[in-house]
Amino acid sequence: MSISERLPISMRTEALESILVERSLVDPKVMDAYIKMYESDVGPLNGAKVVAKAWVDPEFRERLLADGTAAVAELGFKGPQTEHLEVRENTGQVHNVVVCTLCSCYPWAVLGLPPSWYKDPAYRSRIVREPRAVLHEFGLELGADVEIRVADSVSECRYMILPQRPAGTEDLSEEELAALVTRDAMVGIATVAGPS
C-alpha cells in the first residue's frame, strides 16, 4: 500500500476506471448515467410520495408495512439497495431511527444517496449507544415515555421510516402531504411538521 498512500486517492479511482474501461469491463457512459441518476433524479421525493400514499390509503399502508419492497415497487421505485426494504412506523409511543452500523446501507431507490452524517463513524456508533442524546443534537426532543428503537441495517435489510402524519393535515391532498415529508423524517432523526 506504499504507492496508494503516496498518491491521491483520486488517482487510484481514475487508474482503476481506465484499466476496467480498457478491458471492456465497464462503460464510462453507463457510469455517467448511474451517477447522474443518483445525484439528481433519485432522491427523497420518492420516499415522500410513498409516505403520503400510506397516510391517505390504509390498504397501501398495510402492504407497505408488510412488504416494503413490493409496496414501493407499486409506485415504480426499485433498484439496487431496495431489494429488502422494511418500513417501520413511528407512533406516539415508539420512535424508530435508522442506521447501518457496518457499512452505511441505505434504501437508494426511495431516499437517494445517504447524507454524509449517516456514513460518519460517530453517528453509526453513537446512535446505537445513546440514541436520545444524538436525536437531541439533531434537534428532536422526544417525551420520556416514547420508546426509541434503532433499526440497524445488518444483513441485507434496508430500512425506511413511516413518520407520523402531523395534526391539522386532514384537508391536504396526497401531493400536498408529500411536500411536507423530509428525508430526515424518513431516516427517523426528525418528525414531520404540519403546514406552516
Next chain:
Amino acid sequence: MTTPQLDIEGPGAPPRRNGELAFSEPWESRAFGLAVALDASGVIEWEAFRQQLIATIGVWEAAHIPDDESWSYWRCWQDALEQLLLDQGVIGDDDVDRRSEQLAARAPGHDHEHHHHHRHDH
C-alpha cells in the same frame, strides 16, 4: 412512473434531492459509479462488495477514533472495490499502482521531465 407529478419548484417543493451534495469531489462519484456499473454488468456481486466494504470500514475504525478527521467513506469504498477486484482476479496485484503512477507522471505538476503535457481522454 405512474405516480402523480408533484410541484417540484416553489416553497412547498418536496425534498427532491438530499439537500446536500452526495459527493464532495468528482473521484467519489466515479468510485460510486464504478461499483454500481460493475454490479449491473455482473462483474461483481453487490453482497460480496458490501462484505468487503464492511471489512474495510472495520479495519479503519479499529485503527482510528470515530471523530478522526481522516475519515472518508468513499476512500473505504474505493479501497474495498479494489480489494474485491483483486481477490476475484479481475485486476492484478500491481495494476492500479502502476496505472496510478503513469497517470501521476502525466499530470501537470508531477511532470518534471517533459515540457509538454499529455491530455488523457476516456
